[in-house]
Amino acid sequence: MAEHGKDMDLDDLFAMARDERPEMPAGLQSAILADAAAVQAGWTTPQPEPLRGGxxxxxxxxxxxxxxxxxxxxxxxxxxxxxxxxxxxxxxxxxxxxxxxxxxxxxxxxxxxxxxxxxxxx
Amino acid sequence: MTSGAAPSDDALLVLFANGDGQAAAELTTRLGPRAFGTAFRVLGNRAEAEDVAQEAMVRLWRIAPKWEQGKAKVSTWLYRVVMNLCIDLKRRQRGGHVDLDAVPEPEDPARSAAETLQERARWDALQGALMQLPERQRQAVVLRHIEELTNPEIAGVMDISVEAVESLTARGKRALAKALAGRREELGYGDG
Incomplete structure (x- = not known):
């Protein structure tokens, strides 16, 4: 019975953790979006074809x-x-x-x- | 992105690879909190979790043009990257003789002031107990019981068998229950 009670407590704690996910900091969100824009800009900027081969x-x-x-x-x-x-x-x-x-x-x-x-x- | 049904993560990633900036915003809204939340639960450190989440998302942006639709779930791929980055970070810290598991869990400043003391105590107690688990157990428990991934998905993320996942989560749960056993009354669960 005690074991069952502990499991229920844990399940309750897990449920709370799922409901209250740590919010993503605003600074992180803007940093991620800035990275995304930079990566996209790298694709659109034409790069000179490097000389390869012998x-x-x-x-x-x-x-x-x-x-x-x-x-x-x-x-x-x-x-x-x-x-x-x-x-x-x-x-x-x-x-x-x-x-x-x-x-x-x-x-x-x-x-x-x-x-x-x-x-x-x- | 004008149709009624929300596009899948896969489709958004393809749109992003084709230069759609709005797709990046949508993917960040969907996946950013998961990456950050998982890293925070596993590392127990907000600043490190931010670094890991940002790095994982950069890797997602970079892989977008090569992404093969339908081959893997974007979220599963991201969890895998997050977990690997967490492991790398821990290894580097161990090399520098820093044991983060010994550091008390930080308070989450993003939590609202309206939350009750008991909720905060439960939150902190769970995080503290998670930080006492061995790293792999903690990862498996977070993925299974907080991120709600299936055992096969966790096996893919952690690169282990489904049986190993079951074993890790079972042992992790037992260890958590033991760590929290002495605090049941304090956390408002009575004598049960």
């Missing part, structure tokens, strides 16, 4: 994907082709380089200019 993938993403990369490869190949098999009316760049390296005559160097002028006066 070096080549990052390079491809950096130059603008496959179309840009294709254009770059085509331009590079065309440049190389023009370099080796250029049109006849253009000077051979290799000859130009070697010629400029060999040619040490500077027409307007002060010494050479003096010699030229001397020749003219003779």
């Amino acid at each position: 070096f080549w993938l990052q390079l491809r993403q950096a130059v603008g994907g496959w179309p840009s990369l294709g254009g770059m490869v085509a331009a590079s190949a065309a440049g190389l082709w023009i370099g080796f098999t250029g049109p006849d009316f253009l000077p051979d760049p290799v000859t130009l380089i070697s010629a400029s390296a060999e040619e040490e005559f500077v027409p307007y160097d002060s010494y050479d200019l003096a010699v030229l002028l001397a020749e003219d006066t003779q």
Whole structure:
């Protein structure tokens, strides 16, 4: 009987606890709602896509994907082709380089200019 | 949220994930007091219960876009997070050599002045007796007898079997009755 009485007391206490839940503090409610707004704002703000993957993938993403990369490869190949098999009316760049390296005559160097002028006066 | 029937917690969470601010307010009204009340009963400390409730709700907001409707009850998921946060807090405090169970239960300042002294005494007596229980027993008793979860739900929250829940709640109730036995008259229950 005594045990039964204790159980009833406990049930009564539990019922009281259910009826009188501790009220949520107003500050807590506003903090929770502020958190909710912040989390939602994080979803709506567009975030720049971080670069992921290996070096080549990052390079491809950096130059603008496959179309840009294709254009770059085509331009590079065309440049190389023009370099080796250029049109006849253009000077051979290799000859130009070697010629400029060999040619040490500077027409307007002060010494050479003096010699030229001397020749003219003779 | 214009239809007559109140939307489920699941539906509100989906609305929240879609940017509905009103859904957050409704979920806070429904779930906030439960999270706070449960944490308060388990921890016996108002400030810590506030921290736990806020953290649990933040986790709910963050998981909203990934929430699978119908897979779990939102409230059960929240109880689980609250209980885990309470356990984590206790572990950290034990690491710092603070035994909160030894701290006398705080008075709840939110209670109205109109409450009778006897009601206050009963409230405090129950909280004090709860704080004397081992942690897992206290959690099971609070979830079963105050939050009114079913045993399978509690098993899901606490990650234990239904039999273990039954054992914890039975032992918890016995320990509570024993702790309160000497105070029956003081609490207005007579000699029974």
